[in-house]
Amino acid sequence: MKTSTLLKRFVPYYRNYVGIMIMDLFCAALTTVCELVLPLILRYITNLGMNDLSALTVQTIVTIGALYFVLRIIDGMASFYMAYTGHVMGASIETDMREDAFAHLQKLSDNYFNNTKVGQIMSRITSDLFDVTEFAHHCPEEFFIAFVKTVVSFVILARINVLLTVIIFVLIPVMAVSCSYFNLQVRKAFKRQRNHIGELNARIEDSLLGNKVVRAFANEAVEIGKFNRDNQEFLKIKRQTYKYMAAFQNTIRMFDGLMYVVVIVAGGIFMIKGLIMPADLVAYTLYVTTLLSTIRRIIEFAEQFQRGMTGIERFTELMDANIDIFDEEGAVPLRDVEGEITFKHVSFEYPDDHTPVLSDINLTIKPGEKVALVGPSGGGKTTLCNLIPRFYDPTEGEILLDGQNIRNVTLESLRSNVGVVQQDVYLFSGSVYENIAYGKPGATREEVVRAAKMAGAHEFIEGLKDGYDTYVGERGVKLSGGQKQRISIARVMLRAPKLVVLDEATAALDNESEHLVAESLDKLAAGRTTLTIAHRLTTIQGADRILVLSGSRIVEEGNHETLMKQRGIYYQLYTSANMADQEAAEETGS
Numbered sequence: 110m111k112t113s114t115l116l117k118r119f120v121p122y123y124r125n126y127v128g129i130m131i132m133d134l135f136c137a138a139l140t141t142v143c144e145l146v147l148p149l150i151l152r153y154i155t156n157l158g159m160n161d162l163s164a165l166t167v168q169t170i171v172t173i174g175a176l177y178f179v180l181r182i183i184d185g186m187a188s189f190y191m192a193y194t195g196h197v198m199g200a201s202i203e204t205d206m207r208e209d210a211f212a213h214l215q216k217l218s219d220n221y222f223n224n225t226k227v228g229q230i231m232s233r234i235t236s237d238l239f240d241v242t243e244f245a246h247h248c249p250e251e252f253f254i255a256f257v258k259t260v261v262s263f264v265i266l267a268r269i270n271v272l273l274t275v276i277i278f279v280l281i282p283v284m285a286v287s288c289s290y291f292n293l294q295v296r297k298a299f300k301r302q303r304n305h306i307g308e309l310n311a312r313i314e315d316s317l318l319g320n321k322v323v324r325a326f327a328n329e330a331v332e333i334g335k336f337n338r339d340n341q342e343f344l345k346i347k348r349q350t351y352k353y354m355a356a357f358q359n360t361i362r363m364f365d366g367l368m369y370v371v372v373i374v375a376g377g378i379f380m381i382k383g384l385i386m387p388a389d390l391v392a393y394t395l396y397v398t399t400l401l402s403t404i405r406r407i408i409e410f411a412e413q414f415q416r417g418m419t420g421i422e423r424f425t426e427l428m429d430a431n432i433d434i435f436d437e438e439g440a441v442p443l444r445d446v447e448g449e450i451t452f453k454h455v456s457f458e459y460p461d462d463h464t465p466v467l468s469d470i471n472l473t474i475k476p477g478e479k480v481a482l483v484g485p486s487g488g489g490k491t492t493l494c495n496l497i498p499r500f501y502d503p504t505e506g507e508i509l510l511d512g513q514n515i516r517n518v519t520l521e522s523l524r525s526n527v528g529v530v531q532q533d534v535y536l537f538s539g540s541v542y543e544n545i546a547y548g549k550p551g552a553t554r555e556e557v558v559r560a561a562k563m564a565g566a567h568e569f570i571e572g573l574k575d576g577y578d579t580y581v582g583e584r585g586v587k588l589s590g591g592q593k594q595r596i597s598i599a600r601v602m603l604r605a606p607k608l609v610v611l612d613e614a615t616a617a618l619d620n621e622s623e624h625l626v627a628e629s630l631d632k633l634a635a636g637r638t639t640l641t642i643a644h645r646l647t648t649i650q651g652a653d654r655i656l657v658l659s660g661s662r663i664v665e666e667g668n669h670e671t672l673m674k675q676r677g678i679y680y681q682l683y684t685s686a687n688m689a690d691q692e693a694a695e696e697t698g699s
């Protein structure tokens with residue numbers, strides 16, 4: 110991305126800090142003045158000392174010293190403001206950007222998360238923004254100081270000797286052009302570095318989350334090998350970065366030296382020819398030193414600048430990630446939901462894979478009806494259910510809730526009315542209580558306990574070490590599958606949605622847990638429109654209606670008895686599942 114584009118996106122973040130910024134620049138101007146005054150004082154004293162020593166009294170020297178001391182106090186106060194308030198402003202901007210990035214992440218859909226590594230996202234909103242503090246604070250300040258010092262130095266130097274000054278200043282644009290190439294390379298190298306840190310984070314995250322699988326396969330050495338390869342690659346990228354940084358700094362140093370050579374040679378010749386006085390040449394050299402120190406500071410800052418720009422670039426890329434599921438204009442909140450859901454000619458294909466997953470689905474589920482979805486693996490059952498809370502939007506057709514297109518209602522109200530219980534339960538790191546209360550922020554303790562009782566979770570929760578305050582571990586690792594599932598049911602129960610989607614909610618459980626969870630699910634489903642995906646067909650025999658989804662279409666529909674009589678796909682799935690169960694029972698029996 111172009112620097113100008115990135116700056117355009119970044120500058121609005123100063124809007125809350127205009128006062129601090131102005132004060133910061135004012136302090137920068139003060140410190141610059143204090144620095145520039147010193148050569149003038151020395152020039153004045155040297156001139157008097159060489160030409161009119163009698164005019165130089167102790168009182169004059171002390172007065173000059175006292176004035177300079179006052180200047181240094183002002184300089185100290187200004188520097189403190191810049192170092193403290195300036196940095197706090199930078200950190201505040203970093204914080205604002207991080208909040209925006211996190212809020213933007215909340216609006217992104219499954220499509221983004223399915224295609225982006227969590228490690229990369231983590232880097233973008235944490236470490237990538239670290240350098241923004243320095244950038245936000247120093248960027249305007251450093252450029253302002255450099256500008257003021259260069260202009261003032263030019264004016265003062267030109268007043269001492271125009272020709273010498275022109276010779277020196279001609280070198281500056283030549284130097285700028287030579288350096289810009291390396292500067293660009295440094296920026297690209299920083300971007301590669303950041304990307305690779307993201308990859309490294311993703312690798313660590315993957316390995317840590319899958320640590321059980323790693324240990325079960327005794328693949329620790331494989332993991333170490335993969336990690337070390339990535340880590341070495343990171344070193345290679347860093348080496349490249351340092352090469353360009355060294356080249357950049359050296360080019361500037363070369364010009365830096367060249368300027369001194371010009372001052373010594375040209376200045377010496379001018380002095381011999383009487384074109385410049387010795388005291389002026391001393392002051393001149395001091396100003397050139399000030400100018401060069403400014404240039405040196407810019408070199409140092411160039412690295413910080415590029416780091417900051419890389420962070421801003423990666424932040425901007427995140428902020429540009431498309432929000433593809435959003436409230437349509439004029440979307441209204443759902444009220445008095447009955448729970449009738451209608452699919453009208455709905456077709457769907459995943460954005461990055463244009464194979465039809467659902468084709469021309471037409472379906473109406475009445476309020477309170479219990480519908481089960483079955484069919485071969487990969488037939489599109491989960492996809493169909495994901496369209497109801499708008500995790501994805503249909504490619505064609507529309508879905509209506511109580512006759513209202515779900516695209517015309519607010520996402521928040523839609524999702525509040527659709528409860529989803531999945532096979533993979535995600536519990537947040539925190540207490541049992543917090544995890545249930547997540548279903549309804551602000552819920553009272555009574556409501557949480559009532560939901561847990563209805564979900565059949567109250568007894569086992571009371572039996573835990575700290576009852577409702579028991580820490581569940583990361584992703585609920587300290588609980589059994591059945592316990593986690595009942596907590597997740599209580600969480601949905603608390604929300605009291607009108608429509609419930611049960612996506613293989615009992616598939617991963619053993620018989621005993623399955624039985625307990627099934628009871629909880631029955632309570633959850635009571636009085637609600639329910640769409641159940643099940644692999645174990647015995648669990649859905651009592652459904653009002655069973656839909657068989659195969660080859661992207663609903664190919665059979667009816668209750669258990671009707672479908673068994675049809676002797677179609679459902680009959681085959683049911684009989685083969687029964688045979689498998691019998692074989693398993695015989696094996697266990699023998």
Ligand SMILES: Nc1ncnc2c1ncn2[C@@H]1O[C@H](COP(=O)(O)OP(=O)(O)OP(=O)(O)O)[C@@H](O)[C@H]1O
Pocket residue numbers: 223459462466484485486487488489490491492493
């Ligand atoms: N995020 C995705 N991106 C691309 N294709 C996907 C995605 N998720 C699922 N699919 C594909 O869509 C098809 C339907 O998947 P879906 O999970 O809806 O099937 P399912 O009937 O629920 O399967 P199962 O019974 O095995 O859970 C499959 O071919 C799958 O590979």
